[in-house]
Amino acid sequence: MKKDEFLSSLERLLRSLKREERNRFLSYYAEMIEDYMEDGCEEEDAVQRIGSPGEIAQEILSDRETQPARPTPTWMKIGVIVLLILGSPLWGSLVLVAICCALAVVIMVMSAYVIIWCIPFIFGVFSVSSLVLAVVSTVGSVIIMFRDTATGTVQMGVGILLAGIFLVTALLTLELGKRFVGVTKKFSRWLAGLYQKRRGVRA
Amino acid sequence: MDTQLKKGFLEFCVLAALYRSDSYGYQIIKDISVCIEISESTLYPILKRLEANGCLETYSVEHNSRLRKYYRITETGKEHIQEFLNDWQQVTDIYEFVKGAVEHEEG
Amino acid sequence: MNIKSLKSKILLAGIIFMLVGTTVGLIGLGMTGFEPDRLMKWKEGRWYQTVNYTNGNFWIGIRLKDGRYITSFTTFD
Numbered sequence: 163m164k165k166d167e168f169l170s171s172l173e174r175l176l177r178s179l180k181r182e183e184r185n186r187f188l189s190y191y192a193e194m195i196e197d198y199m200e201d202g203c204e205e206e207d208a209v210q211r212i213g214s215p216g217e218i219a220q221e222i223l224s225d226r227e228t229q230p231a232r233p234t235p236t237w238m239k240i241g242v243i244v245l246l247i248l249g250s251p252l253w254g255s256l257v258l259v260a261i262c263c264a265l266a267v268v269i270m271v272m273s274a275y276v277i278i279w280c281i282p283f284i285f286g287v288f289s290v291s292s293l294v295l296a297v298v299s300t301v302g303s304v305i306i307m308f309r310d311t312a313t314g315t316v317q318m319g320v321g322i323l324l325a326g327i328f329l330v331t332a333l334l335t336l337e338l339g340k341r342f343v344g345v346t347k348k349f350s351r352w353l354a355g356l357y358q359k360r361r362g363v364r365a
Numbered sequence: 366m367d368t369q370l371k372k373g374f375l376e377f378c379v380l381a382a383l384y385r386s387d388s389y390g391y392q393i394i395k396d397i398s399v400c401i402e403i404s405e406s407t408l409y410p411i412l413k414r415l416e417a418n419g420c421l422e423t424y425s426v427e428h429n430s431r432l433r434k435y436y437r438i439t440e441t442g443k444e445h446i447q448e449f450l451n452d453w454q455q456v457t458d459i460y461e462f463v464k465g466a467v468e469h470e471e472g
Numbered sequence: 473m474n475i476k477s478l479k480s481k482i483l484l485a486g487i488i489f490m491l492v493g494t495t496v497g498l499i500g501l502g503m504t505g506f507e508p509d510r511l512m513k514w515k516e517g518r519w520y521q522t523v524n525y526t527n528g529n530f531w532i533g534i535r536l537k538d539g540r541y542i543t544s545f546t547t548f549d
Binding site for chain 2: 187190191193194200211221222
């Protein structure tokens with residue numbers, strides 16, 4: 163490869179660099195080739211010794227990525243601090259708003275939990291009272307039957323009916339309870355997942 | 366030789382090449398090559414880094430109708446090289462330590 | 473015993489109970505000639521009478537003394 167070929171290839175491959183930087187690289191390598199030639203090397207050999215433009219460009223580009231960022235000048239840091247202090251009423255109130263929102267969310271979540279659990283709870287209470295009433299009714303009905311058959315029979319009927327209600331509601335309470343435990347667990351896990359993601363993004 | 370190790374040493378080699386007198390890219394490579402292998406593309410980032418650290422400065426001189434870039438070592442650069450020389454004792458200590466561990470294994 | 477079938481059995485039993493109970497209750501009412509007024513009135517001390525009919529309202533519950541109740545269900549017309 164001839165020197166001009168090499169240099170124009172390199173220039174093309176280093177398109178992404180700023181003009182100044184690119185030119186510095188190019189003049190460095192141009193100089194190197196010239197020096198080799200001055201020392202007696204043939205143009206083509208000199209180019210070959212330096213390497214292929216592709217490899218060199220790759221090295222340069224990957225090297226740039228690993229360069230650490232330049233430390234921010236002190237005046238900039240001071241300026242930022244001053245601005246932060248001056249602007250504190252603004253971002254201070256924004257932070258407060260954010261905190262209030264977060265609290266509101268927490269309260270909503272807890273209310274959601276309470277509401278969710280009210281339902282099985284109500285069923286539970288219902289079934290317990292049904293049971294109590296059922297027992298009293300059936301037993302009591304026997305006693306009453308001796309006095310007044312009609313009332314006794316009605317009461318017995320009611321007792322049995324209540325027993326049935328108790329069985330059904332108890333079953334429902336258990337089922338609902340189980341379901342709601344599952345829902346609560348999933349909900350809590352989902353919340354935790356959200357929180358984790360936030361953390362992950364922050365970190 | 367390990368690339369990381371080499372990169373570290375080459376810095377000092379370059380500074381050493383510039384210690385007595387200023388020099389330019391091609392010459393530096395020739396001077397260092399007697400001691401350790403170095404290529405043009407390796408030299409460039411080292412020169413860039415040394416310049417960023419203030420260990421050397423550059424200027425251009427006209428030569429055969431083209432501009433040649435010369436490098437000159439600074440006081441900071443001289444101090445840097447001095448540190449390297451002072452640290453040599455620790456380098457040999459580390460070497461002995463590593464060697465001792467290896468030989469102990471084989472023993 | 474499969475859990476699922478146990479649940480279904482309980483459910484079935486519950487429904488049957490409810491049906492039987494309603495039937496028996498209706499029979500009892502039939503004995504009064506469907507005049508709920510003829511049912512016994514509540515007297516103090518008869519806490520075990522859970523079925524009561526007053527002023528056009530049925531109410532089912534445990535009444536210990538006047539004003540003290542445990543567990544009641546009423547219909548309000």
